[in-house]
Amino acid sequence: MLADLKKVVGREFVFTDPQWELPAYNDAYLTTPAELHQPSAAVAPANVEELQRVLEVARHYKAPLWTISTGKNFAYGGPAPRKAGYIVLDLKRMNRILEVNEKHGYAVVEPGVSYMDLYRHLQKIGSKLWVDCAAPGWGGVLPNMTEHGVGYTPYGDHVTMQCGMEVMLADGTLVQTGMGALPGSQTNHLYKYGLGPSVDGLFTQSNFGVVTKIGMWLMPEPPGYRPYMVTFEKESDLHAITEVLRPLKVNMLIPAVAMTVEMLWEAAVQVTRRDYYTGKGPIPESVRKKMRSDLKIGAWNFYGALYGPPPMMDNTWEVIHDAFASIPGAKFYFDEDRAKDDVAWQYRKKLGAGIPNMTEYNVMNWIPNGAHMDFSPISPVTGADATKQYELIRDRCNKAGFDYCGEFAVGWRDMHHIFCLTFDRNDAKQKARANKLFGELVDAAAAAGYGEYRTHVDFMDRIAGTYNWNDSALLRMHEKVKDVVDPSGILSPGKMGIWPKSMRKGKA
Ligand SMILES: Cc1cc2nc3c(=O)[nH]c(=O)nc-3n(C[C@H](O)[C@H](O)[C@H](O)COP(=O)(O)OP(=O)(O)OC[C@H]3O[C@@H](n4cnc5c(N)ncnc54)[C@H](O)[C@@H]3O)c2cc1C
Incomplete structure (x- = not known):
């Protein structure tokens, strides 16, 4: 089969070396053994014609492919396939x-x-x-x-x-x-x-x-861009922040995805845990207090931005300011109020204007050999839900000996809670604990009516299993579609719990 693939894309674009090439197609942040996700090869077609022929080869050999494009899906499995032995279909060369x-x-x-x-x-x-x-x-x-x-x-x-x-x-x-199905369409x-x-x-x-x-x-590009930050003193302020935020979002006074970020996320992009605490288990409140004061951050930190002509931004700001000022202790900052070397502020400022950067990867430096998996349940935008989810995760996380590091991203009507479960990738025991904790969170969230919006390859079946209304009617429908559009079962078997017929019994 590899010889056939080489005929399609050329020798240099079929990768098989287990030492030098294939590790790049595994996940650096696994909590399970790397062997479970080690691909047998990777193939990188240059265009749709080559892709078509790669699929033909895969169909012929009934070989499972795992599609990636830029391959940076870290926190959710990176480029790693759902199971060992798949061939990674790497589309990085199709980059026009x-x-x-x-x-x-x-x-x-x-x-x-x-x-x-x-x-x-x-x-x-x-x-x-x-x-x-x-x-x-x-x-x-x-x-x-x-x-x-x-x-x-x-x-x-x-x-x-x-x-x-x-x-x-x-x-x-x-x-x-x-509209692309209509030849000559302009729309x-x-x-x-x-x-x-x-x-x-x-x-x-x-x-x-x-x-x-x-x-x-x-x-x-809007005529004006004015990012702002509001800090809040107390952990319990999360309830009020979320209640204040909902009408501002729904009425589009805050047009961008609005971020309520817990203090450790803010800290982790600029300092390490060792800078403040060398004990075991979650960081005590006395230390957290010092970090807040040193870094000029709150227990919760809200990021938003004004976009538009200056008079419009001024008017909108009045409404936003007054709304958040109803929470005692709220402090307001614009760019000129934050230091030039304030790492957290500077990268959020860039993101609000769509300037790509990699600063958020700093969160992994929080602990030595840091790695992370994201646990990301969705909820309504209410103070009660935010608090319930926060406590549900924080308590289990602390009990398992990890620091809670998370943020809430509010979209049109929903809230994504992103819990960044950070662990030492060289510590087998810690990885096992992280894996166990993640599973417990899936079950506890589902029991409370919360489902995750995406997930790591190791948890796809488990989470797909929680979307089980009416005897898993949705999953059964997905399986029916799969059987029709991919009867040979070559495309990403197991992605989000959807297996081709031939592999359904073999779910991990
Ligand atoms: C510190 C950190 C911060 C992060 N912040 C964010 C964030 O702000 N927002 C966010 O969304 N994510 C975030 N992530 C998660 C992730 O890194 C990004 O979503 C990233 O863009 C995904 O990787 P990728 O774009 O390279 O996709 P890939 O790895 O190329 O693909 C991801 C998956 O998409 C599917 N896929 C890829 N290509 C195709 C195709 N051509 N056809 C069909 N299916 C395909 C496959 O199932 C593949 O596994 C973060 C991760 C980390 C570690």
């Missing part, structure tokens, strides 16, 4: 920016285009369009969208901003969705739905096809 449409505000990209690539390209051509990026700027515009990823400008809900998709089915058929990247069922969502967080191209709406 096919169009930037200044007039209508969109770009069309292939899978391997990173946020940094698109940002640099827009700068180079003098575009007045912004990128909306996930915190790690090396992530991909297309794969982050297919993972339902989130950014930090008003265009932060990436699935909402995607318009027009090209996808290759397992049998090699290339499909244009929406492929302007109107999302076309005629008949809208199918783009079927190809996100899924294994029903390989997405080869998408349109993404890009935000025109």
